[in-house]
Amino acid sequence: MVTTLDEATLARARRVARSVPDPELPMLTIAELGILREVAIAGTRVVVSLTPTYSGCPAIPEIRADLAGRLAAAGFADVEVRTVLSPPWTSDLISPEGRRKLAAAGIAPPRSRSEVAAGPVPLTLSAGGPRLECPVCGSADTVRTAAFGGTACKDLYRCRACFEPFEHVKEI
Amino acid sequence: MGFDTAYEAISEESDSGHRWAFGTGFTDPLAGVDTTVPAGVDGADLAAYCLMLGDDALIMSHRLQQWLARAPELEEETALANVALDLLGQARLLLTRAGRADGSGRTEDDYAFDRTEREFRNVRMAEVTDVDFAGLIARLLVFSTWRLALLGRLRESADPVLAAVAAQGVNELTYHRDYAAGWTIRLGDGTDYSRQRMQAGLAAVAPLVDELFVPSVVEQRLAGVAVNPEDLRPECDAVLAQVLAAARLDWPQVYGLSGVSGKAGRDGVHTEAMGYLLAELQSVARALPEATW
Known part of the structure; x- marks a missing residue:
């Protein structure tokens, strides 16, 4: 159970969240794909904001489960995943590193x-x-x-x- | 513990255990989104409008899903499944928005599975059956052209949730329209036989077009929030004329399909096809009310 939350803790939560792979493009993390909008801490809760790539993206439950699992393993028991609809995701949000990994995967x-x-x-x-x-x-x-x-x-x-x-x- | 892949994560005990396959375990699509009804907007009207746009997407999506395992080629089946999935995603957001706006707290499933035919507010174009692939393409061309024009304007809605759903939907609908336009041209400008089938598809969808541009009382009351469908006609006519010219097809001169005492899809008055569609769409949920997915 996390009791004190400071900048280092936030940085750690952010690092864990950023490491979650996308289920459909597992060579990319959700940060490289550009769907991870924000990681914040409210009290003892980690609040992760996600933007789906498409309205019907079926991977969101998987990403939620993976985020919760990884953050729990890192000591963050209380995790909330919020949807951010606006502005919508665009393919321009894929990072240069993400583009390189996509090309390397064919x-x-x-x-x-x-x-x-x-x-x-x-x-x-x-x-x-x-x-x-x-x-x-x-x-x-x-x-x-x-x-x-x-x-x-x-x-x-x-x-x-x-x-x-x-x-x-x-x-x- | 960490997981190598997200697939591993869902099989672990850390998961709530109610998901049985990838893509199941539906969660609130508006989780964390501020769904406060804007000041000066009537919540019941906003909910009714969300149902109109949500039902258009849900019912059209279901018709597209019925093409799976029936499409002429695997690539086209994949395309139709993708279009159906995009529309289903839009429907989920809009139906969920409806339940928040009217204060009833009804979920997307309540709306999709527990309403009767007269309570659905989709335009009739979304529900009709397709005789063949060309018929589907004709319907998808008109539907996606119209919905793209609509969502393009809805991005400026005074309701931020509708505006956000529209902004994402525009990106999706642009691909749907492009796909339908591409096939319209290949079939229309193809062989005599394909041209004849494509022309027949247009003839089948043409009577349902006028209804798309008739404003309902809800849309009239929601000025600034809703789009007035009358405003969409010039853009739709121009896009369709461009595609049909490239396809060497003619827009059929037909009378519009009348409603019943002036009532049509937006009033809950549907064609015969709707009852059969709902019987299939709702069968599992009605037979197993406790089921989850």
């Missing part, structure tokens, strides 16, 4: 939203999607094979140079 990271003209996805009237760099061989000769992937945040691509399929985190 997932093309999202481009900056400022590079994507006219909103997250302009009404694209031709097939194929934007051309991305293949995370396997680096070729730009890639084509989108499906607009939605195994999770809400990804779509599917194929490289025409090395023939490998790969996932891409969508720009939202």
Whole structure:
């Protein structure tokens, strides 16, 4: 049971919370993914604020359980996880380290939203999607094979140079 | 103790033990969100409006879920599941918001599973069945174009919860509309046969379009909080015209489907399809009232 809470304790709680992996993209922590908004201490309670990537994100209960478990193991028995809806999550919140880890895992990271003209996805009237760099061989000769992937945040691509399929985190 | 993955965490004793699979163990989607009704806003009206937008998303999501294991290709099935999941997420937030706004404390499950057909407030376009994939695409094109226009304006709502739900929803709906537009063009500008099916899909959805732009009394009373659907028509018409031109399709000239004594989906008056949909949607919850998921 934690009885005194000071800056060092807060830093420790923050460190533990930041280390929680995302269930769907386990190579990233929730801090690198940008969904961890705040870690604060109120009395003896640790209050963690999260923003879901998508309205229907099914991973939130898992993240909550993992946060509570890790914080409990670090001596923080009283944990509250709050949802923060505004401003919404965007793929721009993925940290540079997070982007590097995505690419290393064979997932093309999202481009900056400022590079994507006219909103997250302009009404694209031709097939194929934007051309991305293949995370396997680096070729730009890639084509989108499906607009939605195994999770809400990804779509599917194929490289025409090395023939490998790969996932891409969508720009939202 | 720490866990290597979150999957491990849910199987440990530290978990409350009521979750049986990934994605279950639903928790309050508005946990920690300030759901105070803004000053000067009627809580009952706000709740009624949240039900309208929430029911549109819930019922459309259910229709999309019925395509799982029926879609022409695995990639399209995945896409439809993703669209359905986004809409279900929006519905969960909005139905939960309704229960907080009217002070009844009803949960998303209470609204989804314990209401009768006449208590659902979705537009009829959300509930109708699709004859084929082209029919679904036509309906998704119109529905997502309309909802995107609506949520785009709702970001400025005087209710901060609605504004936040809308801001997230806009990002999602943009992808839905793009997906539907892409298929409309591939089918419309494809073979004679695919074009014929796509044109038939538009003909099926066209009678349900006028209803989308008719303001209900609740929306009229909630000026500043709700969006006036009449304002959405120019944007929707322009987007649809752009897509149909690229697809070499014509917008069918048909009469709108009339309501009953002027009442339609927003008044709880639905088509025959709605009863069958609810029978399926609510069957498990009604058979096993104590069940949790």
